[in-house]
Amino acid sequence: MIKFDKPQNLNGSELIDELKAVGIIINAETSPFIDGNGNFWLDISKADKAKAEPIVAAHNGTTTVLEILAQRQAILDRLGLSQEEANILLGGN
Numbered sequence: 001m002i003k004f005d006k007p008q009n010l011n012g013s014e015l016i017d018e019l020k021a022v023g024i025i026i027n028a029e030t031s032p033f034i035d036g037n038g039n040f041w042l043d044i045s046k047a048d049k050a051k052a053e054p055i056v057a058a059h060n061g062t063t064t065v066l067e068i069l070a071q072r073q074a075i076l077d078r079l080g081l082s083q084e085e086a087n088i089l090l091g092g093n
Contacts, residue, residue, distance in 0.1 A: 004056045006040035011061025024048045
């Protein structure tokens with residue numbers, strides 16, 4: 001794992017694709033990783049660090065509606081709530 005500055009707009013799957021496009025092998029199961037201190041890590045070879053640095057620095061990821069919905073559903077699943085229950089709790093429809 002190698003520490004980098006976290007991009008302002010991070011989209012992990014896009015960043016992985018950008019790194020793979022230039023031949024960097026990355027472990028997508030463990031990367032990207034943000035630790036409890038907010039440090040940003042990628043599981044790549046030390047030999048690829050210099051090649052990865054400008055890609056990470058230039059990365060400007062997007063967040064799609066599907067990603068937001070998947071994140072929301074994951075939170076509801078962890079809480080054991082249905083969408084309807086969450087709407088009631090939040091005062092929505």
